[in-house]
Amino acid sequence: MSNEYRMKAVKEIAAAPAAPVMEAAPADLGFYGEDVFNAEAMRAYLPKEICRKLFATIDEGAPLDPDIAGEVAHAMKKWAIDRGATHFTHWFQPLTGSTAEKHDSFLEPEDGKAIMAFSGKNLIVGEPDASSFPSGGLRSTFEARGYTAWDPTSPAFIKRHGNGATLCIPTAFCSYTGEALDKKTPLLRSIQALQKSADRLMGLFGVPRQKVTVTLGAEQEYFLVDKRFYLQRPDLYQAGRTLFGAAPAKHQQMEDHYFGSIPARILNFMNDVEKELWKLGIPAKTRHNEVAPAQFELAPMFEEVNLACDHNMQIMEVLRQVADRHGLVCLLHEKPFAGINGSGKHNNWSVNYGGTNLLNPGKDPHQNAIFLTTLCAVIYAVDTHADLLRMAVSGAGNDHRLGANEAPPAIISMYLGDQLADVVGQLEKGEPKSSKHAGAMKLGSDTLPPLPRDATDRNRTSPFAFTGNKFEFRAPGSSQSCSEPNVVLNTIVAEAFDMIADKLAKVPAKRFHEELQKLLQKIVKEHKRVIFNGNGYTDEWVAEAERRGLPNTRTTMEALKALNSKANVALFEKYGVFNRRELESRYEVNLEEYHKRIHIEGKIAYGMARDIVLPQLLEAYAEALSANAMAKEQGLPGVGARARELGEKYAALESAVARMGKALGEKHERILEAMAALRTVVDEVEGIVPDGKWPLPKYREMLFVY
Numbered sequence: 001m002s003n004e005y006r007m008k009a010v011k012e013i014a015a016a017p018a019a020p021v022m023e024a025a026p027a028d029l030g031f032y033g034e035d036v037f038n039a040e041a042m043r044a045y046l047p048k049e050i051c052r053k054l055f056a057t058i059d060e061g062a063p064l065d066p067d068i069a070g071e072v073a074h075a076m077k078k079w080a081i082d083r084g085a086t087h088f089t090h091w092f093q094p095l096t097g098s099t100a101e102k103h104d105s106f107l108e109p110e111d112g113k114a115i116m117a118f119s120g121k122n123l124i125v126g127e128p129d130a131s132s133f134p135s136g137g138l139r140s141t142f143e144a145r146g147y148t149a150w151d152p153t154s155p156a157f158i159k160r161h162g163n164g165a166t167l168c169i170p171t172a173f174c175s176y177t178g179e180a181l182d183k184k185t186p187l188l189r190s191i192q193a194l195q196k197s198a199d200r201l202m203g204l205f206g207v208p209r210q211k212v213t214v215t216l217g218a219e220q221e222y223f224l225v226d227k228r229f230y231l232q233r234p235d236l237y238q239a240g241r242t243l244f245g246a247a248p249a250k251h252q253q254m255e256d257h258y259f260g261s262i263p264a265r266i267l268n269f270m271n272d273v274e275k276e277l278w279k280l281g282i283p284a285k286t287r288h289n290e291v292a293p294a295q296f297e298l299a300p301m302f303e304e305v306n307l308a309c310d311h312n313m314q315i316m317e318v319l320r321q322v323a324d325r326h327g328l329v330c331l332l333h334e335k336p337f338a339g340i341n342g343s344g345k346h347n348n349w350s351v352n353y354g355g356t357n358l359l360n361p362g363k364d365p366h367q368n369a370i371f372l373t374t375l376c377a378v379i380y381a382v383d384t385h386a387d388l389l390r391m392a393v394s395g396a397g398n399d400h401r402l403g404a405n406e407a408p409p410a411i412i413s414m415y416l417g418d419q420l421a422d423v424v425g426q427l428e429k430g431e432p433k434s435s436k437h438a439g440a441m442k443l444g445s446d447t448l449p450p451l452p453r454d455a456t457d458r459n460r461t462s463p464f465a466f467t468g469n470k471f472e473f474r475a476p477g478s479s480q481s482c483s484e485p486n487v488v489l490n491t492i493v494a495e496a497f498d499m500i501a502d503k504l505a506k507v508p509a510k511r512f513h514e515e516l517q518k519l520l521q522k523i524v525k526e527h528k529r530v531i532f533n534g535n536g537y538t539d540e541w542v543a544e545a546e547r548r549g550l551p552n553t554r555t556t557m558e559a560l561k562a563l564n565s566k567a568n569v570a571l572f573e574k575y576g577v578f579n580r581r582e583l584e585s586r587y588e589v590n591l592e593e594y595h596k597r598i599h600i601e602g603k604i605a606y607g608m609a610r611d612i613v614l615p616q617l618l619e620a621y622a623e624a625l626s627a628n629a630m631a632k633e634q635g636l637p638g639v640g641a642r643a644r645e646l647g648e649k650y651a652a653l654e655s656a657v658a659r660m661g662k663a664l665g666e667k668h669e670r671i672l673e674a675m676a677a678l679r680t681v682v683d684e685v686e687g688i689v690p691d692g693k694w695p696l697p698k699y700r701e702m703l704f705v706y
Contacts, residue, residue: 006697009228013705033281035083035158037076045075057152061195061211064152069120076156077106077118080167083158088118090126090148091168093183094133095589097481099313100173102128103166123169124150130175134593136585138179145176151184154310157280170310179582183483186577187306190490193575194351197497201377202353204504204512205370210354214490215470216308219299220315221290221343221478223331224266226706229697230329234612235604239597240333240479241397243605243675244613246683247339248700251293258291265706266296269326273298276318282311292341293703302348305490309482312345316479328706334477335400337699338679342401343478347485350470351493360469372427373516376523377496378471379414379424382464383530385492385571386412386551387562389464389473392484394559394590396597398477402554408463408474411545411552413532415462421533428524430517461536491577556594557668563587595668602671605678606660612695614653617685620693621646642688649685656681 033040042051050071056062080088089101108117130146154170173182180186195212203209230236235243262270270287277284277300286299298319300311316332323330335342350359351374356367358374382389389412393402402410416424463475476485500519507515529548534541545552553559562568563583572578578586624643631637656678663674686694 003692003694005232006229006695006701009226009232009697010701010705012228013226029278031275032278035160035279036281037079037156038281041079042075045079046071050075054152059211061192066120066124069124071120073118073120073123076123076167076169077116080156080158080165081106081116083165084160085158085165085167087164088122088167088169090128090150090171092128092148092171092173093313093481093483094173094181095136095183095586096134097183097479097593099317100128100133101166101168102126126171128173130173130181133173133181134589135175135181136588136592138175138177138181138581138585146173146181147176148173151188151306153188153304154307155281157314179579179585183309183481184306186487186582187309187483187490189577190487190494190575191306193577194490194494194497197494197501198351198353198358200501200505201373201497202370204501205373207353207370213352214305214486215302215350215352215357216305216482216486217300217302217348217470218308218312218482219286219297219344219346219348220312220319221295221297221345222319223292223295223336223343224269224323224328224706225294225331225702227324227327227329229702229705232695232697233702234608235601236329236331236336238604239601240331241336241400242338242699242702243601244608244679244682244686244696245338245699246686248698248703251340251699251703252291255291257289257293257295260289262287262289262296263706265326265328269322269328270296270298272326273318273322276322277315280311280314280318282314284315290341290343292337294706295341295343302350305349305482305486309486312482332479334395334397334479337703338400340703344401344474345476345478345480345482347473347476347482348467348470349473349486349489357469359466359471369513369516372423372520373500375420375424375466376427376520377493377500379527379530380499380523381489381492381496382412382414383527384496385488385568386530387553387559387565388488388492388568389475389485390551390553391559391562392488393475393477393480394556395477395480396556396594396601397479398475399554399556401477402475408461409536409541409552410554411536411542411550412463412475412530413536413545413550414471414530415465415533416531417466417533420466421531424524424528424531427517427521428528430521462532463536487577491572491575494575495571556590560587560590560594563590598668598671599664602660602664602675605675606657606664608696609653609657609660609678609682613682613685614650614657616693616695617646617650617653617689620689621650645688649681649688653681653685 039055042054046054050068053065053068054072057064077088087103087105089103091099091101094100106116106118108115126148128146128148133146148171151170151172156167156169159166159168170184172180172185172188174185175181191212191214194214198212199209225236233242235241274284274287283301283303284298285301286297288297289295290297298315300308300315302308303311319330319332332343334344350357352358356362358370361371362368390410402408463473465472465474473485473489476482503519504512504515529550532541532545542552563586569580569583572583573580621643624646628640628643656674660674660678663670686698
């Protein structure tokens with residue numbers, strides 16, 4: 001094997017006609033949400049009284065009236081068939097981290113003929129095989145029963161394919177014994193827990209009970225490579241990342257890709273992605289080049305967190321499918337290319353009580369007091385449960401990214417910006433009288449002035465940064481579900497709200513603000529160690545964090561231990577988000593998934609080095625020896641130095657391959673060490689083997705040729 005296929009791919013891409021002008025989306029966007037059974041569709045297909053009952057569940061969190069299921073099912077079926085659907089599926093999110101679906105047709109035989117039928121039971125419950133999904137011991141192989149349950153708060157949608165369409169019904173997934181086997185169920189539970197805790201706390205401020213809405217904006221980063229290169233890289237199509245690859249002379253050093261002009265082929269892809277997403281009612285808003293070459297970002301508008309998590313799963317699928325239609329491959333791995341920026345999924349989280357964003361400094365003293373209370377609750381939560389936040393973003397892929405120079409460190413800290421840091425600092429001293437930006441400051445309901453919005457800078461190096469009216473959790477990886485970090489955030493903030501409510505519950509009204517100020521002062525004093533406004537990429541911060549007592553959890557293996565902590569088990573059980581068995585199952589599932597990924601990558605690296613790289617190096621070495629011998633016969637200057645260099649690398653590579661093969665039978669630490677050593681040698685070999693002998697697409701081609 002030589003570079004024949006590499007060069008063929010490059011020539012084909014170079015000879016391809018200019019990217020065709022794609023049909024633009026209609027200016028009126030009348031097609032937006034046309035493939036979603038949304039409020040407009042419900043009103044068109046359902047009787048008014050059924051609509052009223054269903055909207056009470058969707059908008060107000062009222063219990064679902066089971067008597068309406070039949071009518072909803074009939075309307076949903078008619079709507080779907082009108083749009084070309086022939087099948088339906090319960091669409092759910094098992095512990096694989098992706099989505100799952102089993103398609104059933106609407107067809108029902110009747111008197112030798114066929115009708116299209118869909119019952120209320122079909123809508124409400126399904127029964128997939130629970131033993132065939134990761135369960136961490138919650139289900140044995142011989143205990144197969146599991147259930148999917150309709151989630152009416154996330155609308156059904158149509159998934160289209162080449163010659164048909166399927167009605168997808170978002171559902172939760174649980175075992176026969178009732179434990180959650182999915183990502184959605186704990187998220188819904190955590191929202192409910194936060195509702196109860198917010199009700200208690202807001203009641204102390206005299207705010208009548210209102211609905212809690214957790215909002216999420218998930219920024220999705222991804223890479224695109226030409227499919228012809230991808231199919232020549234076994235590591236990419238089996239592991240999702242390159243296990244070998246020497247850095248090109250130019251990658252991101254010039255800082256010229258970020259927000260640069262989007263190439264025509266990529267822009268056509270983005271246009272098609274947006275049209276697909278808009279049909280699904282997904283408010284894709286922003287698109288741009290990211291920092292690394294061939295890296296891009298898509299950001300939707302903020303939505304309710306359950307819907308936003310469902311939408312993000314759809315976004316990832318649409319990115320992959322549309323890329324394939326354009327002859328591209330969308331890489332969602334956190335670190336597909338070594339030495340350049342990896343990809344994250346910035347989790348912009350906020351909590352609303354009724355129509356008020358609790359993290360938005362208000363226009364009056366009363367709202368400002370609520371804002372500062374919420375802010376201190378989040379400070380308490382993040383410092384107290386940094387281990388859970390780090391656990392929520394753990395994974396083999398993210399281990400390559402966290403702590404690198406383009407991602408937040410594995411140390412969980414908070415950025416508040418100058419103004420809020422100033423306010424919090426004065427609050428700690430017990431004399432909040434003035435602010436650098438806001439004038440007179442005192443935590444009383446009559447004298448606290450409004451705080452200006454967006455008075456802070458942004459800090460790209462902080463894992464958890466306040467950005468005006470929300471917190472941006474930057475640590476989640478690009479391939480990960482949004483559910484885990486938001487389950488943790490909702491739960492730990494619920495606990496913090498309850499802690500504050502417990503302290504203030506019996507305080508007389510006339511002393512409420514005085515005691516509130518004392519409590520917030522105490523929270524700041526005890527938890528200010530987690531606030532850091534500096535550069536999180538520096539070695540100095542690592543040392544400073546250690547002095548502060550902040551954990552630096554570098555690997556997934558360390559991070560997963562948080563699931564076994566007695567305190568964390570008690571926390572999740574108290575709020576009904578997970579029980580002990582469910583936490584144990586997630587520890588086992590995540591641990592097994594981590595080990596499997598490491599072993600798979602080790603086997604791929606071993607096979608590629610032994611069967612692809614080593615033979616090419618041997619051929620190059622043999623040709624160099626032959627050329628050297630010929631030069632000597634003709635009395636010409638020899639090429640012995642090059643032959644020696646190739647020979648030495650051949651010996652080094654043989655040794656590294658043997659070490660890799662041996663490590664595959666040992667612990668994961670040995671596999672990781674052997675892979676790193678093997679990569680070093682292979683990447684050095686790439687630099688000395690003649691280009692005509694190198695069989696794998698190089699970084700310079702994959703990152704720049706499209």
